[in-house]
Amino acid sequence: MSKRVRSREVCADCSAPEPRWASVNRGVLICDECCSIHRGLGRHSSQVRHLTHSPWPPSQLQMVQTLYGNGANSIWEHSLLDPSSSVSGKRKANPQDRVHPNKTEFIKAKYQMLAYVHRMPCREDDSVTAKDLSKQLHSSVRTGNLETCLRLLSLGAQANFFHPEKGNTPLHIAAKAGQMLQAELLAVYGADPGALDSSGKTPIDYARQAGHQELAERLVEIQYELTDRLTFYLCGRRPDHRNGQHFIIPQMADSSLDLSEFAKAAKKKLQSLSNHQFEELAMDVYDEVDRRETDAVWLATQNHSTLVTDTTVVPFLPVNPEYSSTRNQGRQKLARFSAHEFATLVIDILTDAKRRQACLISNPLICESQDNDQPDYDSVASDEDPVQEATCGDSCNDGRTKSSESSDLSDGPITVQEFMEVKSALTASEAKIQQLLKVNCHLSEELRMMQSKLNSLQSENSTLRWQTPSGQQHLQGPFGRHPPRGGRAMSMYETGSTPRQYPHRAETARHEDGVILQPFPTNVSIEAPVFLMDCSHKTKIMISPPSTSDAVEPEEEGEEDATLPCTEDVICKTEQITKNIQELLRAAQETKHESFLPCSEKICMAVTEMAALFPKRPSSETVRGSLCLLTSSASRLHGECQKAADHNPCPSDIQLVTQQVIQCAYDIAKAAKQLVTVTTKENNN
Structure with a gap:
């Protein structure tokens, strides 16, 4: 930036000439004295950097300068621009004001209390207002109008908003449009470059497919901003x-x-x-x-001979x-x-x-x-x-x-010895891991189809909930009474892992075409992919549910029986199976492999009790297949858990055993879900 342009810049808070610092998330330039106050607010209120001495990503610095040049400060001082504000005693700080209390009180009111920001009209449902603002943000990021997006963010728009109709986030749209500065602004407000759209694509994928390679590389850097x-x-x-x-x-x-x-x-x-x-x-x-x-x-x-240092010390995090x-x-x-x-x-x-x-x-x-x-x-x-x-x-x-x-x-x-041992173990398990990845490769297309189907069902269930006549209980979706925001599979850090309590009686609803929708009363979201955020707090990694083994239907003699057990009994046994599966998964997460076998025995007992509810020769092919998958998966689960108990495997082997245990648990839960669905449908007919 030329010296002539810099000479026209003034501090956004007190109008002092030639500010040398910037507040990244506020899009303003500030002088040294005002910066000392900003630093005391904490990064959650103001993220300060020196214009020349701090390391800057070039596009981020350009974003701040663009916001400042386009009047972003008016967002934070909206009400002060009203002529009536001078009558009421409200005024902006000036360079001659004392740091304490004049400038300090003004800056805290401006950025911490947001006292001068334009307020939306009060509405009963604030979530609707935030959703409307987020939809406006979703549309605005395709343009280069940064100050409009900053204004929406200041009013409560969410940078990670998942648009239910479009099936993506604002960062996806900015990446597709090649809007580098919009992507920088969204990232400052917490947008996730690893967020998945309804097709399983990230904003990085959007940028690359649109030919914006520089933007794609910058988004990768943002993913690893913390560790970098x-x-x-x-x-x-x-x-x-x-x-x-x-x-x-x-x-x-x-x-x-x-x-x-x-x-x-x-x-x-x-x-x-x-x-x-x-x-x-x-x-x-x-x-x-x-x-x-x-x-x-x-x-x-700083010029320590003239600046009062006791007003600028930040001894620890605010x-x-x-x-x-x-x-x-x-x-x-x-x-x-x-x-x-x-x-x-x-x-x-x-x-x-x-x-x-x-x-x-x-x-x-x-x-x-x-x-x-x-x-x-x-x-x-x-x-x-x-x-x-x-x-x-x-x-x-x-x-x-x-x-x-x-x-x-x-x-x-x-130590070198420990490193060599780890390296040797990793080399030995590399072949097994690669083989496992190849086996699971074919699931990617199936998962995309499942994701699409899941979104469709969630949208349909949401519609049915609001169409249900008054006095009738709302239909539960596959995630319980409250469907996830944006109609997508939620991150573990958004939903938590507290088990949900489901009613013992299944709730059903009839669609207009006669199809019966039945929720799965279990605490494990089975068909939805699970997303875990990596340690950089930027990257999300999609963890696919294990593949379902093909069940071999045993040949049984005798007449077919069309009777099915009571729905409540099936649901009760399903909840028991689910509870035991959760206990097994907790043991797997905590690497308590000695608990695998006792958990598997409980699961096998619950599976046996559930299978006993059904006739030996069901007439329904779906029921026969589900029962076969249920019992065979329980048997395989017990065998895998027995391996972990009988031997003392190396870390690479126990890793494979754990994955097989999870796959068997997934198959059991899926079969139980199918039995609940079929039983409910037949009994209601």
Whole structure:
């Protein structure tokens, strides 16, 4: 930007000339004094960067400058533009005002309270208003009008809104239209580059198919923004995503330190965190990295002889009111880490992020542990516990490693012997994993068809719910009483994993053409693909349900019997099977392989009891096939669980056994669902 243009810029908050800082999510430029206040608000209110001394993605800097040049500040000062505001005593800060309290009170009212933003007319249903705004955002991102989209976002439009009719998100539309700056704005407000549309395509796929290769590569970078920022903080480098390198984990410069038992215990505690808790910890460390880097830039750019430093200190992360008090306390304790200790923690997080993503790709588990509002931050630090020993990290005083040794790639902070053992085990299991991936390859097309069918059924069920006459109970969809937002399969982090309680009596509804729709009264969403978010808090990985084995129908003698058991009895047994399957999946997730066999015995007993409800020779071919699949899958499940109990397999073998166990559980649940559906339909007829 030319010096002449820069000379015409003024601070968005006090009109001081030549502002040197920017608030990324607000789209404004600010002076040093106002920036000191912005930093105290926290990144959830204002994300500040220096225009010349902070590292910027070029397109993101262009986005902020475009918003500033097009009057984005008027969004945050809408009511101040009204002539009547001067009469009421409202006024904007000026350069001569004191930092405290004048400028501080104005900036907090402007950005924290949003006191001057244009308000929508009050409506009884705020969710409808947010949905309407999100639909407007969905349409607007195809154009280059950034300030319109920022205005919609400021009013409550959701960057990850899934359009039920279009079957995609605003980021999909921006990527298809090649709107780089719109994509940057959406990403700042939390848009997910890994979100799937109704056909299973991501915004990255949209950009590539439309020929916008540069935008596609930028979206990949946004996916890995968290881990890239942590890596850059340590060694000043970023992974080469274009060539498939997504992680760089620096080694510690001082390799003479031993790996203490306390450090090993701390790492195990970090690895035991659920994905959701680990994501929260990683985001908190990301915020602390941003605070420390901004501090370094601040100290390097200030005239300390004239600026009052006590008004500009940000000693720890500001409180985020959306977080629990426990999490806010853990975030503030991060400031106590020395440069070497903090670098150790950062590398541990990078290592576990890489491990978790590899685990999700090679060994997908369907269930995720229940969310915890107060995550365990013991692995970070506490007042009583000593700081974990440095197992890997950086010996530089500013937390950055400059030597070539520290920027070498590594699979993690482990000893050479441990690394070679892991490498040998991975090599041995590579062939098995590749074979398994080939076997599951043919499911991709089937899953797309299932996804399309699922969306269609959800839309139809939603219509039927609203068409149900008053006084009649609403129809339940396949996800229970409340269908997922946007008519799509929900992320585990959106739905949680708390088991839903279903009524014992099945609810049915007749369509106009006579077809009976019957919900599946189980706690496991079987036919919907499950999405898990990776540790960078950007990437979502679709985990496909295991394939259904072809059931071989046994030949039985005797007359066919058309009678079917009571629907309530079938549902009751199905719920019992589902409860036992959930217990088995929890054991699989927690790697409690010794619990496989007891769980499988409970499932087999419940399957036997359910099969006993039906005649030995059902006349319905569907019932015969479902019963055969139910019993044969239970038998295979027991056999696979027996393998885990009788032997002490290596990690690669137990991985395959676990996948087979999950597949058998899926087959059992699917067969039980078919029996419930058929029984309900026949009994109602």
